[in-house]
Amino acid sequence: MANYPRNLLVFEGSVFHVTWQCHNKDWLLNSEFAKALYYDLLLKYKTIYDVIFFSYCLMDNHVHLTGRCSSQKLFSDFFRVVNGCFSKILNKHVGRRGQVIMDRFKSPTMETDDDLMNVIIYNDLNPRRTVNMVHPKKHKWSSYHHYAFGKEDPLLTEPEFYKNLGKTLQERQIKYRTMIDEIIENDHRAPACPYKKDDSYVCFIGNPLWVQERYERLMTNIRVQRKEWQDRHRQMLESRAYYE
Secondary structure, three states, X not given: OOOOOHHXXXXXXXXXXXXXXXXXXXXXXXXXXXXXXXXXXXXXXXXXXXXXXEEEEEOOOEEXXXXXXXXXXXXXXXXXXXXXXXXXXXXXXXXXXXXXXXXXXXXXXXXXXXXXXXXXXXXXXHHHHOXXXXXXXXXXXXXXHHHHHOOOOOOEXXXXXXHOOOOOHHHHHHHHHHHHHHHHHOHHHOOOOOOEEOOEEOOEEOOHHHHHHHHHHHHHHHHHHHHHHHHHHHHHHHHHHHHO
């Protein structure tokens, strides 16, 4: 995923998937303190910046989040504040200096509820894809426990696809557990990563036609912005030459 301007990727009401890795892929999230700190910061600031979360999975060196934002500016401000606070407090706690989060976080947006469901399931299965092949129910820091067993989680808002899994909470939980367990039991049919293509992160997740349309619109906006920048730069040079 190229470093395109965030305001060309995220819009009002966008459903997003955010992921980031620790600097140098270090294991800076491997403590309970670090994971609890990041979770608490998400919870503290989500209402202030009008961001809701559908799922999360906090691993030892990276994070996965899905949700919806009310605007691109509030979305960017939210993660600037949360990630900045997290880095400052964690560095002070462990006695280190320097960058905690590697590069810009990735934030592809999604088209439909089915796309969101695929991403949430794939993310909740992250512990299973580690070297230790941990079942999601044994990994404390994820949304799996809410959707599979009904554990209260103040960070989460249930998406529509989950509400459609059954008429009752119990039916939904059973269905979600079944979906996860079937993937684990039939590992050869494990879903492909929905937000990567050829080992690169994608900008948009959805139907190929929708993705192509969004990508073409993105490229058009990039060309417009580049031309505007070139025009401003040329005018600046011409103005400077005039006064010289």
